[in-house]
Amino acid sequence: MNAYRADQGGRVERGASVAFSFNGTNLSGVKGDTLASALLANGIHFVGRSFKYHRPRGIMSAGTEEASALLGIDRGQGRYDTNIRATTQELFDGLKAESQHCWPSLRWDMGVLNELGGPVMSTGFYYKTFMWPKSAWEKVYEPIIRKSAGLGRAPRAFDPDCYASRYAHCDVLVVGGGPAGLAAALSASHKGKKVILADEQAEMGGSLLSDTGSLINGEAAQAWLASALATLVERDNVTVLTRTTAVGYYQQNFLGLVERLSDHLRVLDADLPRERMWRVRASQVVLATGAIERPLVFAGNDRPGTMLASAARTYLNRYGVRVGNRPVVVTCHDSAYLAAFDLANAGVGVAAVIDVRDDVPAALLEKAGRLGIEVLGGHTVLAAKGGLLVSAIVVAPVQAGGPARTIDCDALLMCGGWTPSVHLFSQAKGMLSWRDDLGAYVPGRYAQNARSAGACDGRFLLLEALNGGDAAGAGLSDPISDTYTVAEETHSSGISLAALPTSAKPARGKAFVDFQHDVTIKDIRQAVLEGFHSIEHIKRYTTTGMATDQGKTSNLNGLAIASEALGRPIVDIGLTTFRPPYTPTSFGVFAGYSRGDLFDVTRKSPTDRWAEQHGAVFEPVSLWRRARYFPQPGEDMDKAVARECKATRASIGISDASTLGKIEVVGRDAAEFLNRMYTNPWTKLGIGRCRYGLMLGEDGFVLDDGVVGRLAEDRFHVTTTTGGAARVMAHMEDYLQTEWADLNVWLTSISEQWAVIALNGPNTRQLIAPFVEAIDLDKEAFPHMAIREGKIFGVPTRLFRVSFTGELGFEINVPSRYGLAVWERLMEAGAKYDIVPYGTETLHVLRAEKGYIIVGQETDGTQTPDDVGMAWAIGKKKPDFVGKRSLERPDIVAPNRKQLVGLLTEEPRTVLEEGAQIVAEKSASPPVDMIGHVTSAYWSECLQHSIALAVVEGGRARMGEALYVPMPDTVHTVKVVDPVFYDASGERLNV
Amino acid sequence: MSEGFFAGDKPHNPLEGAVFAAGAGPELQLAVGDDCARLSLRIAPAHLDRAIGAFGFDIPSKIGEMSSGAQRSALCLGPDEWLLMAPESEREKITAGFAEIGAQTSHSLVDVGHRTVAIDISGPASAMVLNAGCPLDLENMAVGACARTILDKAEVVLMKLEGEYYRLETVRSFAEFVWKFLSTAGREFEQCRDKTRVTGL
Amino acid sequence: MLLIKCPYCQQERAEVEFSYAGEAHIERPSDPAALSDAEWEAYLFLRSNPRGTHFERWYHIHGCGRYFNAVRDTVTDNFVRTYPAGMPRPSVHDIDDAKT
Known part of the structure; x- marks a missing residue:
């Protein structure tokens, strides 16, 4: 049995021992323990060092608000988590915990020197100290700060766990499974509502789990809890989620709940998620999030052994652990007496209760007297003494003049009143209102359909919690019902203090406000002195409330201290914003399934499998993966591309163009619609003919391009770029639906209906001729830029005669499930023509040799048709089309715009870098005007010369001029040429 | 599909051979x-009755509704958009039905099978x-x-x-x-x- | 995540099904050529960006495929109402009615 384990009481299983280790020492707890309760059962308070001063720290709470006992937890196989609150980590067999912020060991820590240098480590230390010399920043200050900064150490191994997410809908979401939440879930589900009840702890019950005295409807509180839970679990319309924290409350009652599924388990199942993000949409939300006890601010209030009074009560009543053998209680609120009484009843000798108030309620004094507890009313704490554990406190009457007295103790229990947990209410954009009587903010005006019940609403009595929850769950108009009768000890009054009054000099002994970030009362006062008057500024300057606990225990004390220092009421200095997540949340659960293959969609074309089997090297093109080139053994990309280019121009190259966007435009006004969407004229395009279409945004800049074929009077097959498919569809739908709703046109995406196999090269016609049915392939009957419907290899095809290479070309569209088979047949039949598969790299080279642009490569959203040499694509007679008016804008008709040109390097084998800047003078001193940039650059195997496309100011007037491309090590000289490098007359197309 | 050259080839479903490893369980x-025939139909809602005639089966008029039978089903996906589905063998009959009303009733029927x-x-x-x-x-x-x-x-x-x-x-x-x-x-x-x-x- | 009532589907659907499409009631001029540079600039680029009531467009791209209009308060993010494209801009009176 653990030394500090009470013989009886609590909800733990004393017979079930659980082994764990702490900083390498093997210890044991029992089933039902948290790591904190197990450590305390072993008499261990001192568990870590603080972040800034490396002061010894203990366990200050029993819940999620913990700001001190933050440990590293190793669950094995790379599962290491940092800053885990010992108070929320359930104990399991084999758990390994370690302290943070200490070196070489917890007991002998070098960082404690920070405290000896204390006066210089004051507020704003970083801002003030590391200002100069400038050169020291990078080499001295930053490395030191980086080494000492941060809370805990980050894990290095790949996270082996998986994470889940789930959308859920319910009528009533109840957050918090204490008495208010349980009552709400009971009444809501009784009315047939679909209810989700979530609580962050392993067990539902909240405060009831440590309530040993109250009666609910005549029944012991914990017995009532058991039957209430049994009722809820039995109801089909209730989902009970334990270990589930509502971390964020967003618009329209949308909440994120994180359910922890395996952090309490020793044996893990790799297929089961560690955590699940519930994305809940609720018609109504009941917030039953309780309240957090406030620490008191006095010198040495962080000595190990110092904790919240309610926490000591929880350790005793729920875990059967005495937090000390001689605790002393310091309070300004009635509720701390509950801890003193329960401890005394358990046989613990309570040293004294120090109550700051002069008039302690008589009932409390009477009961304390009965239990033999000394109560010092009107007293304050001047200091807490001790090293690695509190050993005594020095107390004195609040009214100066009285003698100081030292009281020995081994635990110091404090209570500064209670702070309703309004985090979620506030995240939901509710307006808080200040209650002077409570010294706290409570929910005021709701922004969403939600209600609060119990302590989070400033109603601290068990009776109020149950009846408030009951009313909220049932949707009663009254805030509180009378369903429950309760017998309880009513200890709910107290006063609020910024800090304990003290006659000691403030410089002596640190009085902490924010335990996790080591912010003291002096820091806040100093910030005010230095001119920070808004709480938002004070917070950022002192960093109070900015640690991972987000100031759950410190915010209100910080506000009160600032208010006092400023001499202004607390409501006048504002309140910092509550932001999600409520508690630290793993990155994993935010990522959910989005890792590995599911990180993003990889779209694969119908022939992808063939390409993979034939050694293709792929590249991503928007979400698609496309074959980039098909290397033969021993080939690198340059060699493979050179071979693919040559083979295509010599005989036949085959490539997959299925990723192109395709839209079937149908309707009486289809041609008119295209007239308005594209720069080109469409009315006179004959059935069976194709035209290259250029699409602009309304700003006059090139948006997309593609070939459009006319299948019938009222039916067009439109193609778009691969990356532009969705954008073009949305753009077209926008105009069609909202500007020209009178047009009789419908758009249907057929991008994935058709597999597209592009064949290019002089022998393509011979290759396909034997397999094509119902299409006359004769060059006159089926000229360049034409489309025919028929069959190929027995399957339907829309056969385009188009070319993106300058060679005779066909794009064979077949229904996509036939794509792979048709490709394989073509490869087979093409063997006698030395058919060669090529990928996007060769495609780019072949089109660049012809000066064909790629939207997004030669254009960047600031090119007009004329800029890229395509003024010819503008239908001059058309009264209007999208972007037409913008082509008259002053900056677009201005001279010297950048225009598309070709570049030839002086040294033929030098391939320029895409994106390289172009200048007019070879050796000018900076600043040098950059007059353009390289958009595409390749080695052309067919021309045995490097080629490049570029946009250059006034480029078309510079033909033959020498320009320069400066690189880090050299300057390339280039000659401006026409962008068509190959077969300028187009003879090869018309064969 | 003509006999002969293409015989033996099957249309290639990208999920061909996909098996859910946990599929033996009763939970999921x-x-x-x-595979089946799928056609995207766009027509003015006012002319829906004519489309029903051409399709030979009920076509619901409210977004989110679906009619389904052994030989036909129709999903209303937008105010003037429907997805029609049928066994592949029924496809030509359906397209022929719509071709008949095409002259007097403007619509768009696109094969998206x-x-x-x-x-x-x-x-x-x-x-x-x-x-x-x-x-x-x-x-x-x-x-x-x-x-x-x-x-x-x-x-x-x-x-x-x-x-x-x-x-x-x-x-x-x-x-x-x-x-x-x-x-x-x-x-x-x-x-x-x-x-x-x-x-x- | 917002919940947006699509006026065509007549259902509240999750924001992930939609994409935002800019300010509403900016009609494309019927004869752009007749506009001065300044007028065309105003049509192309100038938007109201109010604090409070905003008329805006949404595209139910992963739903019924329709563009529609919405009145949303940019401070609270609350949707006052949504309505089909082409309907006139709701009056202040309509909006107050919808709020209550």
Whole structure:
């Protein structure tokens, strides 16, 4: 049995021992323990060092608000988590915990020197100290700060766990499974509502789990809890989620709940998620999030052994652990007496209760007297003494003049009143209102359909919690019902203090406000002195409330201290914003399934499998993966591309163009619609003919391009770029639906209906001729830029005669499930023509040799048709089309715009870098005007010369001029040429 | 399809051979749906009766409604948009029916039979697995209803065929992703799992 | 995540099904050529960006495929109402009615 384990009481299983280790020492707890309760059962308070001063720290709470006992937890196989609150980590067999912020060991820590240098480590230390010399920043200050900064150490191994997410809908979401939440879930589900009840702890019950005295409807509180839970679990319309924290409350009652599924388990199942993000949409939300006890601010209030009074009560009543053998209680609120009484009843000798108030309620004094507890009313704490554990406190009457007295103790229990947990209410954009009587903010005006019940609403009595929850769950108009009768000890009054009054000099002994970030009362006062008057500024300057606990225990004390220092009421200095997540949340659960293959969609074309089997090297093109080139053994990309280019121009190259966007435009006004969407004229395009279409945004800049074929009077097959498919569809739908709703046109995406196999090269016609049915392939009957419907290899095809290479070309569209088979047949039949598969790299080279642009490569959203040499694509007679008016804008008709040109390097084998800047003078001193940039650059195997496309100011007037491309090590000289490098007359197309 | 040259080749479904490893369990089954004819119909709602005549089967007029029978089904996806489905052998009959009304009734009928792949999701865990990535309230979705919506990063058309039986259609190149997503989300519903770990069941 | 009522589907659907499409009630001029540079600039680029009531467009891209209009308060993010494209801009009176 653990030394500090009470013989009886609590909800733990004393017979079930659980082994764990702490900083390498093997210890044991029992089933039902948290790591904190197990450590305390072993008499261990001192568990870590603080972040800034490396002061010894203990366990200050029993819940999620913990700001001190933050440990590293190793669950094995790379599962290491940092800053885990010992108070929320359930104990399991084999758990390994370690302290943070200490070196070489917890007991002998070098960082404690920070405290000896204390006066210089004051507020704003970083801002003030590391200002100069400038050169020291990078080499001295930053490395030191980086080494000492941060809370805990980050894990290095790949996270082996998986994470889940789930959308859920319910009528009533109840957050918090204490008495208010349980009552709400009971009444809501009784009315047939679909209810989700979530609580962050392993067990539902909240405060009831440590309530040993109250009666609910005549029944012991914990017995009532058991039957209430049994009722809820039995109801089909209730989902009970334990270990589930509502971390964020967003618009329209949308909440994120994180359910922890395996952090309490020793044996893990790799297929089961560690955590699940519930994305809940609720018609109504009941917030039953309780309240957090406030620490008191006095010198040495962080000595190990110092904790919240309610926490000591929880350790005793729920875990059967005495937090000390001689605790002393310091309070300004009635509720701390509950801890003193329960401890005394358990046989613990309570040293004294120090109550700051002069008039302690008589009932409390009477009961304390009965239990033999000394109560010092009107007293304050001047200091807490001790090293690695509190050993005594020095107390004195609040009214100066009285003698100081030292009281020995081994635990110091404090209570500064209670702070309703309004985090979620506030995240939901509710307006808080200040209650002077409570010294706290409570929910005021709701922004969403939600209600609060119990302590989070400033109603601290068990009776109020149950009846408030009951009313909220049932949707009663009254805030509180009378369903429950309760017998309880009513200890709910107290006063609020910024800090304990003290006659000691403030410089002596640190009085902490924010335990996790080591912010003291002096820091806040100093910030005010230095001119920070808004709480938002004070917070950022002192960093109070900015640690991972987000100031759950410190915010209100910080506000009160600032208010006092400023001499202004607390409501006048504002309140910092509550932001999600409520508690630290793993990155994993935010990522959910989005890792590995599911990180993003990889779209694969119908022939992808063939390409993979034939050694293709792929590249991503928007979400698609496309074959980039098909290397033969021993080939690198340059060699493979050179071979693919040559083979295509010599005989036949085959490539997959299925990723192109395709839209079937149908309707009486289809041609008119295209007239308005594209720069080109469409009315006179004959059935069976194709035209290259250029699409602009309304700003006059090139948006997309593609070939459009006319299948019938009222039916067009439109193609778009691969990356532009969705954008073009949305753009077209926008105009069609909202500007020209009178047009009789419908758009249907057929991008994935058709597999597209592009064949290019002089022998393509011979290759396909034997397999094509119902299409006359004769060059006159089926000229360049034409489309025919028929069959190929027995399957339907829309056969385009188009070319993106300058060679005779066909794009064979077949229904996509036939794509792979048709490709394989073509490869087979093409063997006698030395058919060669090529990928996007060769495609780019072949089109660049012809000066064909790629939207997004030669254009960047600031090119007009004329800029890229395509003024010819503008239908001059058309009264209007999208972007037409913008082509008259002053900056677009201005001279010297950048225009598309070709570049030839002086040294033929030098391939320029895409994106390289172009200048007019070879050796000018900076600043040098950059007059353009390289958009595409390749080695052309067919021309045995490097080629490049570029946009250059006034480029078309510079033909033959020498320009320069400066690189880090050299300057390339280039000659401006026409962008068509190959077969300028187009003879090869018309064969 | 002509006999001879193409004989022996089967249309290639990108999910060909996909098997849900945990599929033996009673909680969840995933299966690749059969190929069928699919046609995207666009027509003015006022002319829906003529479309019904051409289709030879009821076509619902309200978005999210679906009519289904052994030889025909029709999903209303937008105010003037329907997805018509039928066995592949019925396709020509349907297109011929619409060709007949084409002269007097402007509409758009586009073959999208190869555009999407169907996946069937069934079992008590089906809604939970879909809700891993789909924001719809599936419990309140009527049997026989349909919706175009989102499943994680993919657009899908979802049909609720029975209380615990859903079918989704996703475009071909997203099918592999959608299958993997459902398989991954479904892993925790394998047969012999400890139910206490799977909340909400 | 917002919940947006699509006026065509007549259902509240999750924001992930939609994409935002800019300010509403900016009609494309019927004869752009007749506009001065300044007028065309105003049509192309100038938007109201109010604090409070905003008329805006949404595209139910992963749903019924329709563009529609919405009145949303940019401070609270609350949707006052949504309505089909082409309907006139709701009056202040309509909006107050919808709020209550």
